[in-house]
Amino acid sequence: MTKPVITIVIPVYNEKENVENTIRVLREELSDLRSKYKFKILFSDNCSTDGTFEIIRKLAKQDADISAIRLARNYGFQKSLLTAYRHVKSDAAIQMDCDLQDPPSVIPSFIKQWERGHDVVVGIREARDENFLLQKCRQTFYWLVNQISKTTTLDNAGDFRLVDRKVLNRLNDVKDSNPYTRGLISSLAANETGVPYSRPQRAFGQSKFPILKLLPLAVDGLVSNSLMPLRYAVLFGLMLFLFAGFLFLYFVYNHFFGENSWPRGYASIIVLLTLSMAANSVLLGVVGEYVGRIFDEVRVRPLTIVAETINSPSQGESTVKNG
Numbered sequence: 001m002t003k004p005v006i007t008i009v010i011p012v013y014n015e016k017e018n019v020e021n022t023i024r025v026l027r028e029e030l031s032d033l034r035s036k037y038k039f040k041i042l043f044s045d046n047c048s049t050d051g052t053f054e055i056i057r058k059l060a061k062q063d064a065d066i067s068a069i070r071l072a073r074n075y076g077f078q079k080s081l082l083t084a085y086r087h088v089k090s091d092a093a094i095q096m097d098c099d100l101q102d103p104p105s106v107i108p109s110f111i112k113q114w115e116r117g118h119d120v121v122v123g124i125r126e127a128r129d130e131n132f133l134l135q136k137c138r139q140t141f142y143w144l145v146n147q148i149s150k151t152t153t154l155d156n157a158g159d160f161r162l163v164d165r166k167v168l169n170r171l172n173d174v175k176d177s178n179p180y181t182r183g184l185i186s187s188l189a190a191n192e193t194g195v196p197y198s199r200p201q202r203a204f205g206q207s208k209f210p211i212l213k214l215l216p217l218a219v220d221g222l223v224s225n226s227l228m229p230l231r232y233a234v235l236f237g238l239m240l241f242l243f244a245g246f247l248f249l250y251f252v253y254n255h256f257f258g259e260n261s262w263p264r265g266y267a268s269i270i271v272l273l274t275l276s277m278a279a280n281s282v283l284l285g286v287v288g289e290y291v292g293r294i295f296d297e298v299r300v301r302p303l304t305i306v307a308e309t310i311n312s313p314s315q316g317e318s319t320v321k322n323g
Helices: 019-033 052-062 077-087 104-115 132-148 165-172 181-188 211-225 228-257 266-299
Strands: 005-012 038-045 066-071 092-095 120-128 157-164 192-199 306-310
Touching (some): 019 038, 019 104, 092 165, 104 120, 120 181, 157 181, 157 192, 165 181
Parallel strands (some): 005 038, 005 092, 038 066, 120 192
Antiparallel strands (some): 092 157, 120 157
16 A cells, blocks of 8 residues: 655755754654655755755755755745645645754654644644743734634644645645735645644754844735735724814814913824824825735736756655545
8 A cells, every 4th residue: 555645845045054954853753654654855945045955956866755946036935835835746745944943753743633634733832942022922913813814823833834635735726926824724724733842942053034034924924814904904094083083172172261382283283294194104004015915916927936856846646636
């Protein structure tokens, strides 16, 4: 009987210190599962500049189960990841980081949940080594996404996950020029669950997601998952309109019955101008995010361009029927 095939998807960008160690640890952790499953490794190189792809090429020559795609330029993490998922042809895919902050020791727990019928299994970060403020910002973000989105995202869920073939097929049908892959996969899942784990420190190299890069990712997560920001923008405008009305009544009352030292008309003009400028900035910014995405969609350009492949990752066939 043919073994089910599972592809380990590893997006990389300038990870030359981690590639060989990651493959070594994966082989050790997955050795007990090889009697039941066949494992492949697919690297998605987002146009690294430090020789990462050359190291992968060398390793792939020694092991046919290691494959890779290299993008023509740096398209960003989300597009690189979605491109990798679309190259997977096996029964399931497991995404993990190359720095081993997503410990391969959790993979057997993922597979057990998959065997029980879950089509998406997500790693839930119980603990992670980062400052208190960043932790609270992450918690607030997840709460906000769940409040405005029609799809519920598991709290503290990251990108470490197992995705079934059926969900991978649904991903192939998605036309999204600005994908937020984490939320997209959750929205396509029929039976998602989570597995808790502790996230260790990165052993080598530096994180590719400092705080300034997390902010655009947060915007993608909010805007890609819901139209609620547009509705909140309208509500915000109405609230400012009501506030301006009360402010007008206050100035009228103060003019006839109160005392003030302001020149006539000064306070009302300054306050109302400030309010209108703030409101316009917020509302136009929200609308602009959606208009920009509409513009990207109607151009119908390819998500990414793959410049080179190693060991033809698309050749790994699934042992189950696609659905």
